[in-house]
Amino acid sequence: MNTSCKAHTELFGHISNLCNSNLPKIHGGSYTKGFSPLSSKHWKKVVKNRTSKNGVVLSISSSSTRNLVETMAGDKDEGLTYKDAGVDIDAGSELVRRISKMAPGIGGFGGLFPLGDSYLVAGTDGVGTKLKLAFDTGIHDTIGIDLVAMSVNDIVTSGAMPLFFLDYFATSRLDVDLAEKVIKGIVNGCQQSDCTLLGGETAEMPDFYAEGEYDLSGFAVGIVKKDSVIDGKNIDVGDVLIGLPSSGVHSNGFSLVRRVLERSGLSLKENLPGSSVTLGESLMAPTVIYVKQVLDIISRGGVKGIAHITGGGFTDNIPRVFPKGLGAVIFKDSWVVPPVFKWIQRAGRIEDVEMRRTFNMGIGMVLVVNKEAALRILGGGQGTESVYCIGEVVKGEGVSYQ
Template identity: 45%
Template sequence: MNNSHSASYAAAGVNIEAGYEGVRLMKRHVERTIIPGVVSDLGGFGGLFEPDTTGMNRPVLVSGTDGVGTKQRIAQLMDKHDTVGIDCVAMCVNDIVCCGAKPLFFLDYIAIGKNDPEKVATLVSGVAEGCVQAGCALIGGETAEHPGVMDADDYDLAGFSVGMVDREKVISSSSMREGDVILALPSSGIHSNGYSLVRKVFDVEHGDLSRYCDDLGQTLGEALLTPTIIYVKPVLAAIAAAHVHGISHITGGGFYENLPRCVPDGLCARIEKAAVKIPAIFPMLQKAGNIPERDMFNTYNMGVGMTVIVSRDTADKALDALKAEGCNAYVLGEITAGEEKVVLA
């Protein structure tokens, strides 16, 4: 039993015993994520991981960090906290897999107004689920109680991940050529970007998130809280099966900001706009907010959570590998010569 207790600290609004209870409750979720390489137990000052570098000539560590953003306000309003952890993991691991790295481990950080052990454990359950989907371990984290700074029910969830790839296998746009095929990996909806605009358009603070929408086949709140897809396993399978020349995680900034990040000068990602399979939530958002189409494609993923650019002769192999991992990818466009990095035609 931990005998640590401070009445003075508790009087200031910080309950350290609630923190201990939260750690106890989250342990079963963390245990789901244990993979070979995990060295330390939960609760130490640092998370230890011993990577397996067998077969690698020059192992390179790749890191990524992000948070859930204002999407977590939807979770707070709905009092549903078991999925935003998936978003938190997704926003990190989907970034680092873009260079071909396999995520190894993840750590989270929860700032909360009042430490509710059950709520914290529920948040961590989502993080653990995200780690399971990504094939990485949750080896540590931190919960910080912020009385007087945050409202009691408020929290902010963020984290970071570290992965590894052999230097010679890092995905590089230097191999990209005219005629390469752009594949779309479908999103589950809005994912975790642009929620400040979403909250304004749908007036979530005063609106009815529980109203059922026929076009969505679910309530508005359920649609807005749908977790971000984690693409790690499908993308790694595509890399193993095909010649991958570029990968973009379509996050904030949409097509116009994220596709150019993997396209070299002199080449253009030409997207067939008619080919984009757009989920119903996006037209609903666009109509309700009177948002110009270009702004939609410059803010949201519009149904494309990630793009993978492959050589034309291995495109079918990539599609087969992606579909074998449950990802119904499809052809979105091609790489052409051009000064603009991305064109939607």
Template identity: 50%
Template sequence: MDYKQAGVDVEAGYKAVELMKASVEKTFIKGVLGGLGGFGGLFELDLDGIQKPVLVSGTDGVGTKLKLAFLQDKHDTIGMDCVAMCVNDVLCSGAKPLFFLDYIAVGKNIPERVAQIVSGVADGCEKSDCALIGGETAEMPDFYHQDEYDIAGFTVGIVDKDKILDSKNVSIGNKIIALPSSGVHSNGFSLVRKIFNIGECDLNEYHESLGKTLGDELLTPTKLYVKPIVELLKQVDVKSIAHITGGGFYENIPRALNDNVVAKIFKDKVQVLPIFKLIAETGHISEKDMFNTFNMGVGMIVIVDENDVDKTISILKSQGENPYIIGEIIEGQKGIDLC
């Protein structure tokens, strides 16, 4: 018996690396040293203009959204979700992502499928000016079904210590600006799958309200906010940022606040996407639970001084965003007031 008979195809691993090579190399930015195949990814820091460099790290996966990729046999966007979940998080400290590494565990190494997954990772990195400098593919027969896999990622960013975003700087009168999401992103899919009976329903069914099939809507990649936020941080004294992920408004917005303020959110200002209306209606979910689970159409919020609102919106619009005010900071014990 050899390793291949035990279920691990080393040759398939070599082929997967060759197939993903072009995707990976397109992400190589200044600072990348070496290439694929080493035991570690090398990155040389450019500290020009940074007085007190601080590294900020983030890690995450994609969760059960992967089930949608399996069912539709579509694997070229799920990697972008993984990148977004990591790089969007480090932005909240004011950091610019530098590099990314991925980990893909498969039941059976099908090189073409692995290459598709990595192409999505590379696309996410390229859109974030972040280098994909390494990764790992593990073939784990008998642990994962041969048609299933898991993916996780890890990113490192950099910020000057004096420019780290601190919620202590949030004060009464500050305005809360929303950046729209692209859909459900990568959170709440355990609930979504139950509501739509994923696995039994027709994912190819066209929904007029969505303007696309349910399957296409749910696989829409998580939006990347790196370029607009990095540009904003260069020009505006941003007080705080929150990435709206699992836990929705109620869990994530307070993470951007100090103990003496409340985020007052105007529900009628939130531009709720059609998919969330469909989820609420189909699952008979209360408004409170919707805002406590999903992003509701808001993928990220930035808190700025009232005098910086117009400038902030102008900069974000110049970066292709459609920002709008959804609330303000008022006095109170840390939390949100959804009114």
């Protein structure tokens, strides 16, 4: 790769000062038994009582929301879809199907490689066109958190503890100060997930990227004992879906977000309607890294499956962890939907089904647990971190809402 040696040497100096290769590792907890199962009716009561403590629950499917969509956008404008914005989820799913024929085992959130009595679990991802908003807002110090999050959140769904992370940073011309901001975010993300930034690659490719722009990708590797893998095989009817809240859009759906932003006529410097933060700040909120919280919940027992809610939303991601013949019912009003999704739906006149298949809608990670574990988790065992009972496992396939 043709790169600037002097610039890279200076950047490497900055990275060396940022990184700490002796980050502490997560410690497990104990599993407490002895809870009585609850019926679906009782779960809904728990949901109602639980969410009332966390503020007003915003439903994305109420008649008032539909009326507001029509008022805000006007009848003459057609509703936007992810495909309209240039992203075809069905095409992506078809590619995975074809690849799985050539490489059996492909299609999970992380890839498992046997190593003695353990599996190495690996994942790779980028941050998509959220980078375009980073360029527009000038917010570069948190995009690295997004990069780490997208990979470590994938591998922790298998119960794996992240070990190390590598990054790839490509640009037309290396701006050391800007690159340092990006890598500070990557270091921050590694610290949040208790993994080591092991290395990376910086590439200068003149004429390939626009001046001042860059691209990112990342690769994470973790480890889990073979007898501790979370694989969803023992999920059964009546198991409970626990949702962990997101910080907002995270790092998926930004091609559609940018179309909505264009249609709205609003500037990224203007406040998100009904909020005290700007649109830019709201949309650039870094992806939550769930590693420590999820590993702690796993250590206490009862976790059967985990889905990272990224592209495809609830619709495509939750079924990925279910055995054949099982599906999920989602309780629509069981968590607080962040205002940014309300704005996206209003401004883009986006149908509920499209929102649920494109965005996380305020839930970034879903854990499928037995009822005893659900009672413990909902009972406040996770400290100050919010958790929601968002649904249950039923016979059938796919995801339905009630």
